[in-house]
Amino acid sequence: MQTSETTESIRSAVREVCAKYPGEYWRDLDQRREYPEAFVKELTDLGWLAALIPEQYGGGGLGIAEASVILEEINRSGGNAGVCHAQMYIMGILLRHGSDEQKQRYLPKIASGELRLQAFGVTEPNAGSETTRIETTAVRKGDRYVINGQKIFTSRARQSDIMLLLARTTPYDELTDRTMGLSTFIVDMREAGKSIQIQPLDMMINHHTNVVFFDDLEVPAENLIGEEGKGFRYIIDSWNAERILIAAESVGDGRWFVEKAVNYANQREVFGRPIGANQGVQFPIAKAYAHIEAADQVRWKAAALFDSGQKCGPEANMAKLLASEASWEAANVCLDTHGGYGFAVEYDVERKFRESRLYMVAPINNNLVLAYLAQNVLGLPRSY
Numbered sequence: 001m002q003t004s005e006t007t008e009s010i011r012s013a014v015r016e017v018c019a020k021y022p023g024e025y026w027r028d029l030d031q032r033r034e035y036p037e038a039f040v041k042e043l044t045d046l047g048w049l050a051a052l053i054p055e056q057y058g059g060g061g062l063g064i065a066e067a068s069v070i071l072e073e074i075n076r077s078g079g080n081a082g083v084c085h086a087q088m089y090i091m092g093i094l095l096r097h098g099s100d101e102q103k104q105r106y107l108p109k110i111a112s113g114e115l116r117l118q119a120f121g122v123t124e125p126n127a128g129s130e131t132t133r134i135e136t137t138a139v140r141k142g143d144r145y146v147i148n149g150q151k152i153f154t155s156r157a158r159q160s161d162i163m164l165l166l167a168r169t170t171p172y173d174e175l176t177d178r179t180m181g182l183s184t185f186i187v188d189m190r191e192a193g194k195s196i197q198i199q200p201l202d203m204m205i206n207h208h209t210n211v212v213f214f215d216d217l218e219v220p221a222e223n224l225i226g227e228e229g230k231g232f233r234y235i236i237d238s239w240n241a242e243r244i245l246i247a248a249e250s251v252g253d254g255r256w257f258v259e260k261a262v263n264y265a266n267q268r269e270v271f272g273r274p275i276g277a278n279q280g281v282q283f284p285i286a287k288a289y290a291h292i293e294a295a296d297q298v299r300w301k302a303a304a305l306f307d308s309g310q311k312c313g314p315e316a317n318m319a320k321l322l323a324s325e326a327s328w329e330a331a332n333v334c335l336d337t338h339g340g341y342g343f344a345v346e347y348d349v350e351r352k353f354r355e356s357r358l359y360m361v362a363p364i365n366n367n368l369v370l371a372y373l374a375q376n377v378l379g380l381p382r383s384y
């Protein structure tokens, strides 16, 4: 684990907040499928979700390393940073590619919590992982774009004021470069009326995920971020930050599982001794611990490269891959250690088990991470 005065003070401050929201809080919300409003509000009010927004816009001006500690600690405490992590990183696209006017208009309000930007409309049913095949269109009409189409798995659309939307501005068949022709828009969902329909999806985890339909939604042309046609490139630019933050969340999950397993294995007695005295119980916990610590090292390497402005694609991708796999290993070990009680809701293990599994699939599937490493780092032939 990386320590510095700043990261340690962040850890203890975030831990203090999380201690007010124990397992019962998350368990209750999970059962009622409700959003953790109180937790997200407190985190926002304290400025933690604005960690990556520069100070000139009212944010914390922190690096990805410090920001990742915030999310890690939420998951490590038994909570779920997935409910609010997007508020931290979606704005990165606006920050890097938005105009000065857009940054002045939105970033201070996002930093203060007046505006929630935590919905990111990218995935579509017919395109899946092949983002360059999305079909939602944005057609320019005078000083507006008219948007029609459908997104799937759009998380927190109902808990967001604005959404970052990727839509097609040039038909796919007219492109010579398939990474072009898509554009990124700021969509104010408060003004959309019936042009946006949000249908919640019933998912394995309480992730506030939806299908979103756009029917002649009019967006002012000034809400286009950067240049028309370059939206997918802007999204690619944001991937490393996202991968590093997700890796940190997985590390947090992994540490929660290991600690929970160790405590239970020390305390539960069967056959006249703690179950943790059996190597069949302790070795898997030790192995999961080692894998979490190893993944964490790659996460810190990626974060250091990112924060010093160096290329970090391989490291950010490896960190996300290794941490999500290690936390899933720890999740299984924790469940096994608890025997039948691992399935009992009151232990929180089954909830965290479901929540941690997501990171092998979303925001990016580990197969695509492997494809990136194989093709872009190792020079193997492209599969797509």
Ligand SMILES: Cc1cc2nc3c(=O)[nH]c(=O)nc-3n(C[C@H](O)[C@H](O)[C@H](O)COP(=O)(O)OP(=O)(O)OC[C@H]3O[C@@H](n4cnc5c(N)ncnc54)[C@H](O)[C@@H]3O)c2cc1C
Pocket (backbone or CB within 6 Å): 119, 120, 121, 122, 123, 127, 128, 129, 130, 152, 153, 154, 155, 156, 203, 207, 209, 358, 361, 362, 363, 364, 365, 366, 367, 368, 371, 383, 384
């Ligand atoms: C809870 C949840 C929240 C989400 N939130 C959001 C959100 O807020 N915004 C958003 O835009 N999206 C969101 N997503 C979508 C998520 O990013 C996608 O599910 C994911 O990118 C994969 O797309 P897909 O589900 O269509 O899978 P598919 O693309 O259909 O892939 C299915 C399987 O095939 C594999 N596969 C496909 N092509 C290849 C290949 N060439 N090589 C190897 N394997 C391949 C994949 O890895 C995967 O295992 C969310 C998803 C979930 C589950």
